[in-house]
Amino acid sequence: APKAAAAGCVVVDNTSHFRYDDDIPLVVPEVNPEKIADYKNRGIIANPNCSTIQMLVALKPIYDAVGITRINVCTYQAVSGTGKKGIEEVVKQTAKLLNGQPIETNVYPKQIAFNVLPQIDVFMDNGYTKEEMKMVWETQKILGDQAVKVNATAVRVPVFYGHSEAVHIETRSKIDAKAVRALLSNAPGVTVMDERKNGGYPTAVTESSGHDDVFVGRIREDISHPNGIDLWVVGDNVRKGAALNSVQIAEILVKNYI
Template sequence: MSGRRVAVLGATGLVGREMLYTLEQRNFPVSELIPLASPRSAGKKVVFNGEEITVQAVGEDSFKGVDIALFSAGGKTSKQWAPVAAASGAVVIDNSSAWRMDPEVPLIVPEINAADVSMAKNKGIIANPNCSTIQAVVVLYPLHQAAGLKYINISTYQSVAGTGKAAIESLRDGAKAAIKGEEYKDDVYPHSIAFNLLPHIGAFDDEGISEEEWKMVNESRKIMHIPDLRVSGITVRVPIFRCHGESVTAQFERPLSPAEAREILSRAPGVVVRDDPKNAEYPLPVDTAGKDDVCVGRIRRDTGLDNALAMWVVGDNLRKGAALNAVQIAEKLA
């Protein structure tokens, strides 16, 4: 592959920095890196391939001559700048939710629907899915191919890294205060996250369903091309720094034994099976942090539904849940 001029918008954030690291780690052919951010972050330095590069403020001319633009700066910023980048000739890979359900914009997990990358010609934009959705479908899709997925119920246990750097600091400071018996006001979440669980990720609609829960429903259908897939569940923020866990129940058209599922998943790209619960062997966030693969274990017959399996899935929300998936999409383009 010849070198590409790559812009990273949101280069100073958690995911932006992980994108830089992932590009470097995977030897993506970057001829020139252009780190971009808001004016308040302009002038900061990032390191790429051993070189310090100054972050520029994003502007109308930022994307001229750029081949690929990786965005991780929020939906409002993406709505403003993605069309500008695309009009300049770049293909935008956007990590926000801004474009995910646009019918003209592909929503890509390369292990599942890499062929949808061809839809980028519509608007010059490719959407990177929600982190929790990515790790679920990477595991579910190979099972769907074998037995026909018809219903999934997912309860998520999502780390504070999904909210950003301020949330990591809030958990750290709140935990210190709680241990000392001191009061702490959380400025990131509606309640303190330290030693707590918050069943509240995104705004709630009139039915009490959260924005994050709707993402799981709609994105799963679009990525796996199963428009009538039934999806339910609850999304919960938990007091860990990095990685998301998910309790997944999946019902199929035909019976699928746990042993058969383990065999299928052991061959699935991007998946590692860790499943020996009698010896306390199952996926853990502390083992999965910094890893590319999604880890699955506790694969068992569901006790309440016919033709259904239950399982436990863990993935690094900053890696496969965000930066890695975006770079894998860029690799398909390159």
């Protein structure tokens, strides 16, 4: 990326290498499109982590309306986040288990088929994994608000495509579920699917997989906190979580800056 930038190109970088550099913008177009202008600093724009992108697309309208002081999130992330090798490991383990054969574990630290693993990436000194800390660092940088507290638990699940997140937020000013529903219904890149009935919510497999929007359901007021709101957020990690976000950045760059 630096070589391309030095040659006069503008690079939208999908790796994590530049995300935490102060002079390189970290952009989600629905959240902080104005930061694209900072590409002039080094000719590079960083694409955030997939789990951070879909969470902030859903939370930004609420943040703008009433402020958010704390985010507590548990993620349930698809194996495609690990790449093709992650998908292949689930397929191989599933086939062997269904045929009563012993499995091999090569990609993940424990069996992933028919299982959930509370580890994504390496462990940090504070007991969090790197994936969890990415959500902390990136959320604060993208919102431009170091005061927002973020607590994340990232879990790998045996789903091929689509990340799911149980998100619990504490807002600066009180807002009810009806108002949140209205805000998100008008938000760019968000589809609200929130009916209090069997199946009245989105899932990674049945709604978000293969679609560009982030889907939000299970919107409710947190009975344990006076200013708490709970949401269920799902998104396609290889579309909005990666490729689409990069394309949207490039489109804005070409339209407004180049």
